[in-house]
Amino acid sequence: YEIHIDNNGDVKEDITFQFRFKNNLKGIPLTIGSASVPIPLVQVGAVSNLNDANLNVNETYEVKVVRGDRRKGAVSSVTKTGGSATFEKPVDNIGTKTIPDYPAYAAKHIHTVTIPGCPAGKDQGKVFVGQRQEGFAVNLGPVFDLVNAPAAVLLDPANKDAAGNSGRHIIQRANNITTMALEVHKDCLTAGSETVIGGWTTASLRQARLINGAPASGNSNAEKAGGAWTQVSRLGNPLVNELVIGLPDKDKFNASQPKDDTQFLTYVSNPTLPALLSVVLGADVAPKNLPRTDLLTTFLTGITGVNKPATPAPGEMLRLNTAIAPVQFADQNRLGVAGEVLRVGGTANLAMAKDLAGFPNGRRPKDDVTDIALVAMVGGLCAINGSNDALKLNSVPGVPSLTSKCDATALSALMAQPGPNGLPNAANIHDAVDQATVPFLATFPYLNTPNAGSATY
Template identity: 55%
Template sequence: MKHTIAKLAVAVPLLASLGVQASSHREAPLITEMPKVDATDFYMFNSYESGREGFVTLVANYLPLQDAYGGPNYFTLANDALYEIHVDNDADAVEDITFQFRFTTEIRAVALSIGGEDVQVPLAQVGGVGPARADNENLNVIESYTVDMIRGDRRSGIRESVVSAADGTARFMKPVDNIGNKTLPDYKAYADSHIYAVTIPDCGEGRLFVGQRKEGFVVNLGETFDLINTDPVGPVDGEENTLDDKNVTSLSLEVPIACLTAGDATVIGGWTTASLRQARILNPSPNARGKAGKPAFVGGGAYTQVSRLGAPLVNEVVIGLPDKDRFNHSEPKDDGQFALYVTNPTLPALIEILFPGVLAPTVFPRSDLVAVFLTGVDGLNMPVDVVASEMLRLNTAIPAVGPASQSELGVLGNDLAGFPNGRRPGDDVVDIALRAVMGVLLDEADAPAGQLPYTDGAFVDASYFDTSFPYLKTPLAGSLSE
């Protein structure tokens, strides 16, 4: 156990890549221009809801920093994008299974009779909504989506639809965002009615939910990127979470473990991506009225990946600024091009510059980080014959730990079911990564300040989340007025 934890701790910075903050919100120059396809967090863990042993939960969050009051249009996803969750189950750095989400937004063109004329209303709703998903007659904007499971290459593999276990339909409804208590007096019940039991091809039943959630990433964001304008070894204070007033959009899928693994192998790798058409032409006369409306732009050409996220914080604080867009466009099989950022990480040096009394580790190249970052940890979540590549890795054979017994420090807290063995919502990846990158388990000669209790000051654990699927909490309401 101690040997495994030691190897892991040095690795976490790489897998989380270092910690100091904001899992993947606005992490690269290009993605700041297209927030609807900006992946913010990716979770992959053995389901710990009571009675759901034998399942893995996959959650891909998109569209960061949502203010709950962000009307009148709120936060729809992109109709021209492919949102995908990929699984590699044979350790060759290429996807074997892809779950592909496609969205459709219908503008219903609700009109009111004004002086004898039918005039379109300017709002997303004209009355109360819910609590059942069928109670949408007052919605002016309705989002729906499909999910395909693709075996093999994400573009040319065998494609089959994920369908409702209740009626076999392949189209699902996305709940409207939490506009406020007058429009949605019981948002939790309304959102819960959009949790679907689904049939996954050749896998049996799972569960599916797509919709707005309360932001689950906890971090002292502003101070961190203001040259770490906080005490890096100060107390952990639950009030320091900059993102506590934000929402996010989650794509959540619970899948039988046997569906994701191959043969006797128990370790899977996972990551999420979003892709857009290469070409985009603006429509000089857009008109979104009805299903036959004219979009604001049309796209053409091959799909091009513009967002990528596996382990948290990698593109945020490990990849150098000139290569951030390149990383978002790349695939795990090509990760050798970023090796220098791993062998000679800059974050410890930056911390030493900002806090002269704190000495960075002196081991170069960081071959220990290379091994963990690209392969998983031997004895924990490293597959046999692994091809070096960056992704979140989960050993599905390690049993889930109930929320009351989870350590927010994951493996560093002797909880082998936590980060970096997959990632649960309550894993404090920031503190884990900070302590690891500064050498918490290295020899003192190699990491003179490695034993300091590094933290961003923000606290998180499993109690911040629900104990059942989809785990992330009900989103904040845009209006709290009764």
């Protein structure tokens, strides 16, 4: 698993953090009669410490830093206090009898680390890998069931958590995920005077896999894997592969790199999602400004004055301007940059903005990226760009052949119509699940304690 950082705008990785995992089987036995018999479970009793004696399987990992090309660059190890390069991962939250105090147990697996190659005094960070409560709120069922909700509900801001309140949606509060969290000083990621970094993650497998039909005892003898590391998954901006890339090219996108993203330009410049929304909602919501230079700029180069590097090349990744000050959780606008521009009454009043640190300028846990993506898809960014092209969304850096008129005239009649709050419907569209209601922690790793596998009776 890799986290890639581009710090000069050429959409190629300059720094990569590589995570490699290992399961260590202890084979704890119990004496049954005269026989010593290995137990079938991952635990033999209560668990509270690192590599607890009652754990039958202890999972560990290493973190490498690669500077330059991910496969050819210089490699060095991230180390924890004491110098070890091996980190312990907590076992999942099996239940309260096995792990009575999971928050305290998990906290022991937050490691203070030294990151080689960073400026002096800026090389300290934190790493945590382990189970967390899912923090991404999205109304998956209705969205992928041909948007099974009336347009009147999805366009009324008063209903922004209607599904959340009903309890019928597939929100992740009841689900857990494995999280890889890394806290790094910004000066460790930037280069020179460029303050904008781009980031994306990938997962890779060995190219060949051979199943052993008669494995020996142990937990690593069922298969043999070899060959080059081959990328099988990729994520930068959320929902790109799910809702933008066409079905024939989803595997192709997962195996690709941002530097080659011009091959996918048509999916962004002429997106199908707005047209599909128009069909299933029975009303025209698709903007008229084709090619969609607003989407190409937002997702492939960054927005001028927000998160565009000085000399950007087009490539899909999550961009963050490290020069924009972060905002306290309570003051964050759930709709990110677009929501803040709308809050102050347009780009002419940007001096009044308090929060330009949200998606698509990075991605914070509180940012309602599903709603923001929907707003962008139906032309919400054109509604705030204005006739003077304040956000420079009428063209795409690096792709001079693509231009459009991204202003309020690009919106469909329905999306231009004012909603109950006076804002155009394009700014109000949502999936009826409010990201702001998801619980988070106030400190690293920020994602909440995972749900226990069993309840307390």
